[in-house]
Amino acid sequence: MSTPLLDPARPLTEIGGNLARRRRIDHFMRGGSMAAALFAVAVLGLLIATVVVHGASVISISFLTKDPAIGLGASGGGIASAIVGTVLLIVVATAIAAPLGVLIAIYLTEFATQRFARPIRLALDLLNGTPSIVIGVFAYSLLVVGGFHHQTGFAASFALAVIEIPLIARASGEMMSLVPKELRDASHGLGISRWRTILGIVLPGSLGGIVTGTVLAFARAGGETAPLLFTSSIFSGSTTLNIFGAAIPNIPVTILQDSESGFPSDHARAWGAALVLVVFILIGNLSGRVMLARQRRRYQAR
Amino acid sequence: MTEINIRSEQQVESSQPDTDATTDRPLAPLAVAAREGSSELSTEVVFDLRDVDVFYGSTLAVHGLNMKVNKNVITAMIGPSGCGKSTVVRTLNRMNDSINGFRVSGEVLYHGHDVYGSGVDPVEVRRRIGMVFQRPNPFPKSIYDNIAWAPRILGMRSGLDERVEKALRGAAIWDEVKDRLKGSALGLSGGQQQRLCIARAIAIEPDVLLLDEPCSALDPIATASVEELMQDLKRSYTLVIVTHNMQQAARVAERTAFFSLDVSGGRRAGILVEYDETEKLFTRPSDQRTEDYVTGRFG
Numbered sequence: 001m002s003t004p005l006l007d008p009a010r011p012l013t014e015i016g017g018n019l020a021r022r023r024r025i026d027h028f029m030r031g032g033s034m035a036a037a038l039f040a041v042a043v044l045g046l047l048i049a050t051v052v053v054h055g056a057s058v059i060s061i062s063f064l065t066k067d068p069a070i071g072l073g074a075s076g077g078g079i080a081s082a083i084v085g086t087v088l089l090i091v092v093a094t095a096i097a098a099p100l101g102v103l104i105a106i107y108l109t110e111f112a113t114q115r116f117a118r119p120i121r122l123a124l125d126l127l128n129g130t131p132s133i134v135i136g137v138f139a140y141s142l143l144v145v146g147g148f149h150h151q152t153g154f155a156a157s158f159a160l161a162v163i164e165i166p167l168i169a170r171a172s173g174e175m176m177s178l179v180p181k182e183l184r185d186a187s188h189g190l191g192i193s194r195w196r197t198i199l200g201i202v203l204p205g206s207l208g209g210i211v212t213g214t215v216l217a218f219a220r221a222g223g224e225t226a227p228l229l230f231t232s233s234i235f236s237g238s239t240t241l242n243i244f245g246a247a248i249p250n251i252p253v254t255i256l257q258d259s260e261s262g263f264p265s266d267h268a269r270a271w272g273a274a275l276v277l278v279v280f281i282l283i284g285n286l287s288g289r290v291m292l293a294r295q296r297r298r299y300q301a302r
Numbered sequence: 303m304t305e306i307n308i309r310s311e312q313q314v315e316s317s318q319p320d321t322d323a324t325t326d327r328p329l330a331p332l333a334v335a336a337r338e339g340s341s342e343l344s345t346e347v348v349f350d351l352r353d354v355d356v357f358y359g360s361t362l363a364v365h366g367l368n369m370k371v372n373k374n375v376i377t378a379m380i381g382p383s384g385c386g387k388s389t390v391v392r393t394l395n396r397m398n399d400s401i402n403g404f405r406v407s408g409e410v411l412y413h414g415h416d417v418y419g420s421g422v423d424p425v426e427v428r429r430r431i432g433m434v435f436q437r438p439n440p441f442p443k444s445i446y447d448n449i450a451w452a453p454r455i456l457g458m459r460s461g462l463d464e465r466v467e468k469a470l471r472g473a474a475i476w477d478e479v480k481d482r483l484k485g486s487a488l489g490l491s492g493g494q495q496q497r498l499c500i501a502r503a504i505a506i507e508p509d510v511l512l513l514d515e516p517c518s519a520l521d522p523i524a525t526a527s528v529e530e531l532m533q534d535l536k537r538s539y540t541l542v543i544v545t546h547n548m549q550q551a552a553r554v555a556e557r558t559a560f561f562s563l564d565v566s567g568g569r570r571a572g573i574l575v576e577y578d579e580t581e582k583l584f585t586r587p588s589d590q591r592t593e594d595y596v597t598g599r600f601g
Contacts, residue, residue, distance in 0.1 A: 182435060186499070
């Protein structure tokens with residue numbers, strides 16, 4: 001009818017039944033999933049190693065501080081204009097996106113009923129998932145064709161802001177909803193209006209998360225290339241801050257153009273620019289994540 | 303004329319305006335032993351609830367509530383879990399407004415004014431009717447700022463230091479925190495935090511203090527200190543306390559309302575079974591359900 005009863009007095013080290021097979025499967029699956037996880041780490045490691053190997057040789061003070069050498073295939077010079085340009089573009093983009101993103105997060109967590117919050121969250125997720133090249137085309141038709149009639153840094157910043165808004169809104173909203181409801185109740189119970197409660201209790205409590213989300217979005221925007229192709233890709237090599245006047249040199253487009261060139265000196269510059277960009281984004285991401293972890297701990301400790 | 307037994311099933315609503323329910327008789331100074339002579343209790347009505355039904359969505363949570371709460375009296379609400387006592391107390395200062403589907407019918411009159419009347423801002427209601435919650439919920443700010451934050455926003459900026467001290471003294475916690483006012487409120491013990499929350503509530507000088515199970519997260523010693531504090535506070539404030547601890551109601555309240563769950567007619571709604579002076583409710587209840595509950599024969 002059933003399997004014979006085991007002898008309970010048998011030593012526990014003795015393997016019985018199908019345990020040996022089950023153990024093998026267990027080990028195999030554990031090993032497989034671990035290998036998959038290591039693979040992801042290895043890819044990142046390999047990527048960084050490749051960029052470092054190819055790019056490190058061109059990195060120098062003058063590479064970081066000089067504009068590109070003039071002339072086809074000219075060697076020497078640096079990517080200062082692109083570094084300045086990229087920072088300028090994403091600073092302006094973040095200056096547009098951060099206030100909007102935080103206001104959206106406030107509306108979603110503090111005011112909206114489920115009926116309104118759900119479609120807005122969905123829209124943010126869809127916006128976040130929209131291919132950046134589509135956002136680039138949108139900014140192109142709206143501001144390059146429609147507005148300025150030529151490429152401008154502002155059009156690029158606008159496109160990057162569209163990419164940043166859902167990131168900042170979702171990250172900020174997540175941290176705001178971690179502020180305990182009891183604190184809002186306490187404030188409301190004192191006859192404090194909702195807006196003052198948000199200013200005095202909710203925002204201070206989630207400030208770290210908001211800053212973190214903004215830093216992560218900042219880093220993300222720094223690496224976006226597609227929108228820049230449409231809005232800020234035809235530029236001279238010199239450093240400029242005139243964001244409404246013309247296209248602004250930037251690192252991603254510099255990498256693209258230099259890598260497509262036939263001259264080895266341009267290739268070297270492309271690798272160097274890639275290394276600068278990777279380091280920039282890694283620093284942004286890591287510092288953002290460290291801040292986020294600190295924030296979470298602070299609230300979960302309560 | 304004393305407020306007598308108002309029972310939800312029996313009360314016949316008079317059409318007189320509620321101001322008639324108050325008298326001009328000067329209030330006798332409320333001695334600590336006020337409970338001994340019930341006639342000394344104030345009869346000035348602060349809350350007058352008339353045929354109040356509370357709904358969450360389509361669910362009837364509290365049904366047919368008629369009840370008057372008198373000034374400078376500690377009124378306790380007791381009853382089994384889920385009988386709607388917290389709902390009722392949070393209905394008094396519109397703390398339920400933020401809950402989806404919350405709806406009130408009937409009249410909730412506060413000094414004769416409808417709390418849910420058109421044009422009434424819930425912020426103003428809560429400014430007059432303060433609240434202390436089940437779990438101590440100090441702000442993650444300094445002890446000083448916990449007290450001073452609300453007065454500052456409400457425009458009570460002058461003499462802020464004195465106001466903070468007075469509130470902390472009023473909540474019997476001044477001596478424990480006076481040397482660490484700049485320290486975080488989160489570093490205080492549970493009982494201290496709850497007294498800080500009471501200090502925070504009285505710092506803006508409300509008219510009423512609602513306490514929703516204020517001691518349920520506290521140990522017996524902290525509970526004793528909060529109960530003692532309530533006796534001091536009732537000289538200046540009207541107190542309504544929700545508690546699931548019958549002994550606590552018996553210790554602190556002059557009047558007690560017993561709520562229960564009415565499961566007749568296919569619905570489960572909280573009702574007010576009996577409302578009387580505490581001593582009478584616990585020793586000579588007029589309703590069998592009350593007697594079953596206070597003697598521990600319930601359920």
